[in-house]
Amino acid sequence: MTITCPHCQSENDFKVLDHINIDRNPELRAKVQDLSCFRVKCPNCGETALAVHPCLYHDMSNQFMVWLWPEEEAAPEAQFDPLAGYTLRVVDSLNGFREKIAILECGLDDRAVELMKLLLLMQITHDLDVVELLFHALDEKTGEFRFVAVLSDGAEQYAAMPGSIYQRLREDIETYLYTPSSGFAKIDMNWARESLSLLHEMGE
Numbered sequence: 001m002t003i004t005c006p007h008c009q010s011e012n013d014f015k016v017l018d019h020i021n022i023d024r025n026p027e028l029r030a031k032v033q034d035l036s037c038f039r040v041k042c043p044n045c046g047e048t049a050l051a052v053h054p055c056l057y058h059d060m061s062n063q064f065m066v067w068l069w070p071e072e073e074a075a076p077e078a079q080f081d082p083l084a085g086y087t088l089r090v091v092d093s094l095n096g097f098r099e100k101i102a103i104l105e106c107g108l109d110d111r112a113v114e115l116m117k118l119l120l121l122m123q124i125t126h127d128l129d130v131v132e133l134l135f136h137a138l139d140e141k142t143g144e145f146r147f148v149a150v151l152s153d154g155a156e157q158y159a160a161m162p163g164s165i166y167q168r169l170r171e172d173i174e175t176y177l178y179t180p181s182s183g184f185a186k187i188d189m190n191w192a193r194e195s196l197s198l199l200h201e202m203g204e
């Protein structure tokens with residue numbers, strides 16, 4: 001893959017990871033979470049830069065695949081047969097990539113988590129200028145869901161929601177919403193916005 005260095009503009013070829021099997025290469029897990037596996041070092045000026053490229057993340061033990069597809073055009077149809085019991089997701093950003101992996105590693109339903117994020121965002125946007133809201137962690141002791149809001153000035157603010165909201169949203173999703181299981185679905189905040197209005201209509 002040819003990458004133009006953002007510091008000196010020189011173009012260089014790099015070998016990039018386009019497929020990660022985390023069961024075979026567990027050491028890559030930390031490198032995905034700190035994004036170092038997307039970092040390349042320019043041989044010309046020595047600076048490092050993030051190279052955002054398509055990458056398929058496969059977790060066999062937790063039965064999911066997350067496909068980072070940052071391109072303008074739609075992701076190609078998956079070439080393999082639908083895998084029974086697998087969750088297949090496509091994301092378009094590095095933050096979305098590691099967030100989705102973190103959610104699915106916890107065994108959580110990412111649809112309910114995206115709806116929680118939307119509800120939380122509607123609560124906090126009155127006071128805060130939120131650029132991005134991301135799942136941070138599930139507190140095993142309290143059952144609380146923790147989120148991090150990235151603000152327009154670059155600061156980060158943490159917020160929590162009780163697990164009971166997750167349970168309720170999950171029940172609503174199971175009852176009212178259908179998500180195809182065969183292809184790679186994009187479950188993000190846009191999906192949450194559409195789904196929330198659908199749920200409102202059905203609840204009336």
Ligand SMILES: [Zn+2]
Pocket residue numbers: 005006007008009010042043044045046047
């Ligand atoms: Zn350079």
